[in-house]
Amino acid sequence: MNDDNRPNPDALLAEMQRDEARVKQGRLFIFLGMCPGVGKTYAMLQAGRQRSKEGVDVLVGIVETHGRHETASLLDGMRVLPRRQLEHRGFVLLEFDIDAVLQQRPELVLVDELAHTNAPGSRHAKRYQDVLELIDSGIDVYTTLNVQHIESQVDIVRQISGVAIQETVPDSILDRAHEIQLIDLSVEKLLERMADGKVYLGERAEQAVSGFFREGNLTALRELALRFTAEQVDRDLEDIRRAKRVSSAWKTNARLMVGVGPSPYAESLIRWTRRAATRLNCPWLVVWVEGSRVLTPIEQDRLTRSLGLARKLGGEVVSVTGENISDALLQVARERNVSQIVVGKPEKAGRWRKSLADALIVGSGDIDVCVVRPLAAADKARKIVPLQEPVSDSIIGEYSWVIVALFAIASVCWGLVSYTGYMFVALVFLLAVVIAALRFSRGPVLTMATLSAVCWNYFFIPPIFTFHISKPEDWIMFGMFFIVALSMGSLTSRLRMREVAERRRLRQTDALLRVTQSAALAAEPAKGLAEALRTINELLNANTALVVREQDRSLPKAAHKASSFQPSPKEWGVVAWSYENKQCAGRYTDTLPESAATWFPLQTATAIMGVLGVQFEDSSRLDFVTRQMIEAFALQIALVLEKEHFIQAVSHAEMLSQSEKLHRTLLDSVSHELKTPIAIITAALEGMNDQRSPYITEITTATQRLQRVVDSLLQMTRLESDVLKPNLDWCDLRDVITAAQHAVGAPLDTHGVNLRLADDFPLLKLDHALLTQAVANILHNAAIYTPAGTAIDISATLRDQQLRLVIRDHGPGLPEGAERRVFEKFYRVQGSPAGGTGLGLAIARGFVQAQGGDITARNHPDGGAEFVIEINQVSAFVPPSK
């Protein structure tokens, strides 16, 4: 047997899970076009109308008609959702109202323009997030999208048209689409429609036509859209093949990896890798190698953005530390079985230093290295200025220190120079630079190195008070001083920075360890959590709030008491969203970014235990490293909470089983004490039986009555404790009736019992003993309360898994109003014969209820009482006929 022909079980499982997820989730239909004006909205509305005609509950969530009559006419007769009004800086903006849709719960909702960016103050930053939430809650969605808005196609679109696209949707949303329908139109037709004014181009129509809507551009975009759809269809086909176990389409075990840094090319490299991975249908990693160099705020921002993009596109983000980037990348590649490393083409061939690409190629061995030409991310005039940290006071202080120190050294040396010569002064300056480099940051140190060189030249190298140097050896000395001062300064400060970075990393690791230890090992969980939160607060300079779910998985009314802030009522909405969607939400995220804190779900592999909120005291960004760290903390806390939860569950179960055991022991000893004397009396009476004394007959009758009472009381006790568990097994209803008749014994001798049951009546899964006892108690009642010689009819039917067992007598029937009360404990109908306890029917009902059924009583129209036992969800077994 050839193993290669067998489909990978993991892949099959994933496919099956996708199928399952689809059953529960709403379906997403995307109408994809190459550019505006091809008629996506029109097609979507037509499809929506069609579904509406088929009887589907369709709601138009938001549709832009752009004033076109043909489109607007399609809205006639459709249910259109009013837009939500949002006020932003004095403007009233109209937005898609997701809450109204979730409330109305239509079967299908039409949402135009998937790539739209929501107005500030909306729940999500992007409309596609609204759509994802809708399909997650089980609502089908029709939506429209242009190919240039797809994240991985952005670079290509920019290459084609020179236009940088701002509004994008991640490719992962397309993977979730149930169906992608391409709305295609030939370029000539489109240009024709445009000439007729049928295409909405916005206010800058002229510019758009000249820039974007050139025939060449449109043809390229059309090709892009067609190819993209073809790729999706290909993947669908592959999914189908896999499900049908056609293994010839099986892909190799490829795995792509791309190394990224804080460079502007990273995003482009990530998109390229994603596209390649999609085509190869393989997983991909994005690796960031953290060196010792401290990133500038701009770089930090770029890196955060790049890694965020990688996550959004579905890549796995790995961050490692290492000085040598190529070594670190290769190590990750080997550990993770990467088949291909993607790296950017160096801009200029370095003459002396080997580029990263070269180093990777040399060291890669059997791993392929793919060098691609990346595009610098159009920084899209991002608001880098506000992100750039203002020059801090400490830096200004450092500069002033540097200048003061230089001035002091220069003055002292001025006095000394006549004794020591001007060479000595150079050494003093160098010493000062090195000392400064140990304390100050790079900028001031390099400034000091430069200034000291200038100073030395001007004041000390003859001729003094000029920058002119007369002797050639002085020229050499000056040059050497300059180089030495600069490199010493920069080397020392780099060393210091590395130390700072190392210390920071150590602090993080240490904090994680402390959080884990204090939370996991504390004797009192509440104290441990408080300690853990305090550690996080100190490390991040932030406030934290912990919201732990209740036992019934609902959210509590207040945050955990270890929290250092309480979420405001408005904030609770974010908490609930994050908890329910198991996603990060709040500040610095794309979901509800207006809120004050960022909320991280406390998620373990199996459950979500609550959410952790972090509110930063300064309004800095949430960079990638911090975010990863908080996620690590959240995981640790979640694990601790889960452990706590399991411990509680186990002790609860133990307590239950203990109480059950106790109950049983008590019941056993009570029944032993009550039944033994009766057994002795019964046996003794039987031994005396030959004497035929009337006294003995009286004692025998009384003993039998006592025995019945004791039995009933014990059964009732068993019923009222929670010990009674039905023991379901296959039973034959005829056996049940026969056994019940046998159990009633003598009182039934004067009554005929007619059982009417279909010959092919199936076996039923019931508790044989409980049902027998219930039927026996009803029969016993019927035998006692009806005149001798009357018959008792029993019949049973099974319909839709419901058993209906009817026991009817031909006696005087139940007194008016007693139909319900007969099942009450100790209730006895007036004029009942002595000797009953009033428990028999109560027990019968209890035993039936224990099996998920019920008993009702009524008077039959033709006279006599009728008891009906109904049990739902009964499994039946019909024996196969021979």
Add this chain to the structure above:
Amino acid sequence: MTALIIDDEIQIRRLLRMALESKGYTVRDAENGQMGLQEAVFLKPDVILLDLGLPDMDGVDVLKRLREWSSVPVLILSVRDQESVKLAAFDAGADDYVSKPFSTAELLARLAAIQRRQGTHDAANLQLGPLVLDPVHHEASLNGHALKLTPTEYALLAQLVRHAGKIVTLKQLLRAVWGPQAEEQSQYLRVYANHLRKKLEGSTLEIKNEPGIGYRLEET
């Protein structure tokens, strides 16, 4: 014939002793499990009456210890009447179960039944009243007439005849007839038991169902 009574209630012991001695048994008794087991070793009784609620150990444990070396017929006599307790006793090897309060006449009849069975156990031809089984050819006859049986029906009937008068639990029957993997498939057993009942109709033999426990083949 010797009978051993293991019960902690002296009155019950006295009454049982009187009843059994009147039927010609030699009776010995023990008031707890340990003494009961010792008596069983020395006395080698023909039948044992065992209570489940003993002061020193559980009656089911006494039974398990006893079954390690002896196949003497054991009748359980207990106030506990839950099916789970009965099933545990039968699984541990009890031959019959009578719950207290009991009828002395019924008790004596059951005792006689389990002892009778002990005698017929190894016979080459299995026989019960008018029913004769031929274990070699897997054939059966009732009142001299051949009984048409499928192999499964024969196997089931043979099990019941082998333990005639005694309750055989569903589990035991399923394991013996269908094999250990079928212990949960009691629906087949119910179906075949009903087939057998139809075939035995009109004879003195009856397959009785004990709710929740098993079947007993009886000659009336």
